[in-house]
Amino acid sequence: MKRVITGAIALPLLILFVLKASYVLFASFVVVLTFLGLSEYYRMALPDRRAEGVAASLAGALIPAFLAAQDRIIEMVPFRTSATLFAFVLTIVFLAFALRVLFSFRDVRSAAVETALFATGFLYVPLLLTHLAWLRALPDGVGWIFLVLVIVMSGDTAAYYVGSNLGRRKLYPSVSPNKSVEGAIGGLLGSLAGTFVARLTFFPGLTVLDCIATALLLGVLGQVGDLFESLLKRSFGVKDSGTIVPGHGGILDRLDSILFAVPAAYYYALFVFMNR
Numbered sequence: 001m002k003r004v005i006t007g008a009i010a011l012p013l014l015i016l017f018v019l020k021a022s023y024v025l026f027a028s029f030v031v032v033l034t035f036l037g038l039s040e041y042y043r044m045a046l047p048d049r050r051a052e053g054v055a056a057s058l059a060g061a062l063i064p065a066f067l068a069a070q071d072r073i074i075e076m077v078p079f080r081t082s083a084t085l086f087a088f089v090l091t092i093v094f095l096a097f098a099l100r101v102l103f104s105f106r107d108v109r110s111a112a113v114e115t116a117l118f119a120t121g122f123l124y125v126p127l128l129l130t131h132l133a134w135l136r137a138l139p140d141g142v143g144w145i146f147l148v149l150v151i152v153m154s155g156d157t158a159a160y161y162v163g164s165n166l167g168r169r170k171l172y173p174s175v176s177p178n179k180s181v182e183g184a185i186g187g188l189l190g191s192l193a194g195t196f197v198a199r200l201t202f203f204p205g206l207t208v209l210d211c212i213a214t215a216l217l218l219g220v221l222g223q224v225g226d227l228f229e230s231l232l233k234r235s236f237g238v239k240d241s242g243t244i245v246p247g248h249g250g251i252l253d254r255l256d257s258i259l260f261a262v263p264a265a266y267y268y269a270l271f272v273f274m275n276r
Contacts, residue, residue: 018136018145027068027133035061036251037125040242044233045117052100056118059093063126068133093122124259125252131263138269143203148265150194151218152257158190159183159223176230184223191219205273214268218261225260229253 021029038060042053066089097118105111135144163183171179195211206214229252233241242250 014149015146018142023133023137026136027064030068030129030133031061031065033132033251033255034064034126034129036242036244037129037255038121040244040250040252041121041125041232042117044236044238044241045121046114048106049114052097052104052118056097056121059096060122060126063089063093063122064130064133067130068137090122090127094119128259128263129255131266132258135262135266135269138266139274140203140205140269143198143205144265144269147195147198147203147206147214148218148258148262150198151191151215152222152261154194154197155187155191155219155222156226156257158193159187162186162190172227175227175234179227187223188216188219191215191222210273213272214265217264217268221260221264222257225257228260229256 017029018026035057038057039053042049042056046053063086067086098115101111101115101118105114132145135141135148138144159179160183163178163180163186166182166186167180169181170177171181171184192212192215195206195215199206199208199211229241233239240249241252244250
């Protein structure tokens, strides 16, 4: 319930920001979210390496910063493609922290785990969240951002109310004991309803097939993203990823569904919607 209330309070401000912010400002917002999300991740994953966690968060925030500005960087520096730029940035960041672990490990038996946790952070938050900036840069990018938010929020709200009132069968009790099969199905139906509302209001370019495909694809991935973050928190032995929103958890608790849904929205828009 807290999550639903928080979303309702933040939604008008988020709508205004997406509508009015320039691409540069929006991309900068993604960079800030990346830093905050990574900071929470490393505090959970590597609580004894606070200094390295802050440095890794700053380095990880460079990934969306570089990739969001890829066109201008490619003009100034002789990278042949954005893929080359991405490989360059990710390689530098990974090698820097692999070397850090190599020369500062405390227990040789945990060195591989620490390296893997550092690398997972770079892939989990910066790589996935960069797609939010890329999505904003597409034609109809604002509409796609709103569509992702509608699918995730309507699905989240429907899952909560259906699960609370009709939930009987546990969905994945070892990861999230409170989620039910009925709630998950209700969430997908809520996402489906949300896409048709989007089609009738701010995104008339969607076809009926687009509505069904995006609702199911993004709705399922959003729920999987929520479960994945729950898995990480259980593995790290924490209840919330952070306390940036008092009483409501951290940035990752707010972004968990979007992290998995937004790449799918970007590639659907790029390969399907824009190629008809």
